[in-house]
Amino acid sequence: MATRHAVLWVDHHKASLHPTGVQSAPARRLKAHAHPTAQHGSEVRSEHEFFAEVCEALEAVETVLVTGSKTALADFRHYVEKHRAQTGHRIASYQTVDHPTDHQLVALGRSFFDRQ
Numbered sequence: 001m002a003t004r005h006a007v008l009w010v011d012h013h014k015a016s017l018h019p020t021g022v023q024s025a026p027a028r029r030l031k032a033h034a035h036p037t038a039q040h041g042s043e044v045r046s047e048h049e050f051f052a053e054v055c056e057a058l059e060a061v062e063t064v065l066v067t068g069s070k071t072a073l074a075d076f077r078h079y080v081e082k083h084r085a086q087t088g089h090r091i092a093s094y095q096t097v098d099h100p101t102d103h104q105l106v107a108l109g110r111s112f113f114d115r116q
Contacts, residue, residue, distance in 0.1 A: 006061045007109030008054070009100065011072040012047060015054050017061070018102060020109035027102055030054055051079040055087040064090055065112045067097040067105065092116070 003019045013032045019025040032050035054076070058064055066073065073094050080088045093112070100108065 003061045005063050005065075005109065005113045006058075007065045007067060007105050007112070008058070009097070009105055010054060010066060010068045010076050012050075012075065015050075015057075016102070016105070017054075017057050017064075018106050018109060019061075020106055020113060028057055030057060047075065048079065048083070051076055052083070055080065055084045058087055058090055061090060063092045063113070065092055065109050066094045067100070067108065069098065070096050 003021065003025070005020045006017055007020055008015060008017050015030045017028040017030075030050070030053055032046055066076065068076070073096060077094060080091065095108070095112075097105075097108070
């Protein structure tokens with residue numbers, strides 16, 4: 001069964017997805033796996049695999065508020081627009097936040113979706 005609304009906090013190494021409608025629903029936590037490649041001289045492949053995993057987690061959510069640092073949001077948004085347009089339709093908004101607690105994320109998500 002799909003969750004109606006959720007808030008996602010994402011950076012380049014980890015993410016947490018918090019349903020906002022159910023008090024006892026646990027957050028789903030995702031972590032990137034490092035696969036640096038000599039070809040890119042960076043962790044581009046790892047980042048794409050991680051962002052793909054995050055997008056797959058969003059398939060169980062109707063509408064999501066995506067939060068994180070400015071850089072992480074820009075990179076995630078670029079990935080979604082370029083590789084996962086269908087996931088982009090689930091994203092209600094992007095908001096920059098700096099390492100909130102789980103409770104703060106859920107409160108932010110509830111406040112956001114209550115205004116919708």
